Amino acid sequence: MSILSFFDKQIPGPRTERVRHELKPRTMQVSAIEQLTPGMLRITFTGDDLADFVSLAPDDHVKLFVPTRTGDIARRDYTPRRYDQQAKMLMIDFALHDAGPATRWAMNAKLGDTLQIGGPKGSAVMASKVPRWLLIGDETALPSIGRRIEEATAGTKITSIVVVAGPEERQFFETEADLTTHWAYRPLSVASDPDALLAIVKTIALEPQTFVWVAAEAHVARAVRSCLVEEKGHPKSWLKAGGYWVAGQADAHERLD
Structure with a gap:
């Protein structure tokens, strides 16, 4: 040893310590789009539904509800990269490493587009x-x-x-x-x-x-x-x-x- x-x-x-959060759907609006690197896209969302959004740990996940090519809704996990409760702002980075529904949505997103999220269910806080x-x-x-x-x-x-x-x-x-x-x-x-x-x-x-x-x-x-x-x-x-x-x-x- x-x-x-x-x-x-x-x-x-x-x-x-596992901190549980209230589970509720939230609708937010695209307010900024930034190409961080060729393979990483950052989208900033705002909206009144984010007024009580909470994420206490860097490895939290929210569930994104994104439309598929067939018209169904796919659910994908993403990290809240940064958020400001007072400004009702949430930032999410999209790694463009595949052609899944969330990646396609992000690559085609425009200012003013809306997206629904759920979670995070909880945060694992040190x-x-x-x-x-x-x-x-x-x-x-x-x-x-x-x-x-x-x-x-x-x-x-x-x-x-x-x-x-x-x-x-x-x-x-x-x-x-x-x-x-x-x-x-x-x-x-x-x-x-x-x-x-x-x-x-x-x-x-x-x-x-x-x-x-x-x-x-x-x-x-x-x-x-x-x-x-x-x-x-x-x-x-x-x-x-x-x-x-x-x-x-x-x-x-x-x-x-």
């Missing part, structure tokens, strides 16, 4: 301060990673490892935290291959009391989790991993911890 693993096993993982974070993910995890980085307070140490299609997909974040960023590159055609992420993960020295958050394609997230737990000996109580999407399956997710 490594010194890191032994030390952290003596300290329980940070306590998480009840105790986490001094160090290691955030690992792909394009679909960038909204959560970016929000956590930007909301972090001074004195927090964050390392991020994100895999994207190329240097043009890199994003930059303003934060009070002590931030170190690593970017890995691979074509979207091999987005379920974990090698690009693993090559960097294996070089990272994990300090005691580092909470690791992983989100990517399910196979990739599983491989990264295995590397952290089995090869590096990182305690499971200091890790949360999930498959934000599953290659070849529509609207599929996998929780791995």
Whole structure:
């Protein structure tokens, strides 16, 4: 057992408090559209229905209700990238990595268009301060990673490892935290291959009391989790991993911890 693993096993993982929210449908209107990178589209929504919208954790999800080509309504999970309750504003980033109904809607959205959302059902809030974070993910995890980085307070140490299609997909974040960023590159055609992420993960020295958050394609997230737990000996109580999407399956997710 490594010194890191032994030390952290003596300290329980940070306590998480589940805060439930009122479930209600909300209709909002497109007020701004920004092409952040070639593969990431940011849409800002406003509307009176957002007056009581609440999202307390960077990895919350809302359900978007988007029309399909057949006229049906598809439900897709997305991260509230940023919100301002007083301004009745919600920002959502769309990773343009597939041609699903939510992506098509976002790419064709115009100012004034409306969209209905539901949720979030609840927020998993860290009840105790986490001094160090290691955030690992792909394009679909960038909204959560970016929000956590930007909301972090001074004195927090964050390392991020994100895999994207190329240097043009890199994003930059303003934060009070002590931030170190690593970017890995691979074509979207091999987005379920974990090698690009693993090559960097294996070089990272994990300090005691580092909470690791992983989100990517399910196979990739599983491989990264295995590397952290089995090869590096990182305690499971200091890790949360999930498959934000599953290659070849529509609207599929996998929780791995």
